[in-house]
Amino acid sequence: MTFEFSEKEIMLLRHSTAEYAKILGNKILEESRENKLIRQDDFLKQKYEEVRELNKKLSLKVVV
DSSP, rough: OOOOOHHHHHHHHHHHHHHHHHHHHHHHHHHHHHHHHHHHHHHHHHHHHHHHHHHHHHHHHOOO
Protein backbone atom coordinates (compact mmCIF):
# COMPACT_ATOMS: atom_id res chain seq x y z
CA MET A 1 0.00 0.00 0.00
CA THR A 2 1.41 3.41 -0.95
CA PHE A 3 0.38 6.78 0.37
CA GLU A 4 0.95 10.03 -1.39
CA PHE A 5 1.18 13.23 0.59
CA SER A 6 1.20 16.76 -0.64
CA GLU A 7 4.07 19.03 0.34
CA LYS A 8 1.75 20.83 2.75
CA GLU A 9 0.73 17.56 4.40
CA ILE A 10 4.38 16.55 4.76
CA MET A 11 5.22 19.90 6.38
CA LEU A 12 2.30 19.53 8.82
CA LEU A 13 3.36 15.99 9.65
CA ARG A 14 6.95 17.10 10.31
CA HIS A 15 5.75 19.99 12.43
CA SER A 16 3.39 17.85 14.52
CA THR A 17 6.09 15.21 14.98
CA ALA A 18 8.53 17.88 16.16
CA GLU A 19 5.91 19.30 18.53
CA TYR A 20 5.20 15.81 19.92
CA ALA A 21 8.93 15.20 20.43
CA LYS A 22 9.26 18.56 22.18
CA ILE A 23 6.33 17.82 24.50
CA LEU A 24 7.64 14.33 25.22
CA GLY A 25 11.15 15.67 25.89
CA ASN A 26 9.78 18.29 28.29
CA LYS A 27 7.77 15.65 30.13
CA ILE A 28 10.84 13.45 30.52
CA LEU A 29 12.87 16.41 31.84
CA GLU A 30 10.09 17.32 34.28
CA GLU A 31 9.89 13.76 35.63
CA SER A 32 13.68 13.62 35.87
CA ARG A 33 13.74 16.84 37.89
CA GLU A 34 11.00 15.56 40.20
CA ASN A 35 12.88 12.30 40.77
CA LYS A 36 16.09 14.21 41.42
CA LEU A 37 14.31 16.48 43.91
CA ILE A 38 12.85 13.44 45.69
CA ARG A 39 16.31 11.87 45.92
CA GLN A 40 17.75 15.15 47.22
CA ASP A 41 14.94 15.42 49.76
CA ASP A 42 15.59 11.86 50.98
CA PHE A 43 19.31 12.62 51.22
CA LEU A 44 18.63 15.80 53.22
CA LYS A 45 16.27 13.95 55.57
CA GLN A 46 18.94 11.31 56.13
CA LYS A 47 21.60 13.94 56.87
CA TYR A 48 19.20 15.78 59.19
CA GLU A 49 18.65 12.58 61.17
CA GLU A 50 22.41 11.97 61.36
CA VAL A 51 22.96 15.50 62.67
CA ARG A 52 20.16 15.06 65.24
CA GLU A 53 21.76 11.86 66.49
CA LEU A 54 25.15 13.55 66.75
CA ASN A 55 23.59 16.46 68.63
CA LYS A 56 21.95 14.05 71.06
CA LYS A 57 25.28 12.34 71.68
CA LEU A 58 27.08 15.64 72.13
CA SER A 59 24.45 17.03 74.48
CA LEU A 60 24.62 13.87 76.57
CA LYS A 61 28.38 14.26 76.88
CA VAL A 62 28.05 17.90 77.87
CA VAL A 63 25.38 17.16 80.49
CA VAL A 64 27.43 14.37 82.08
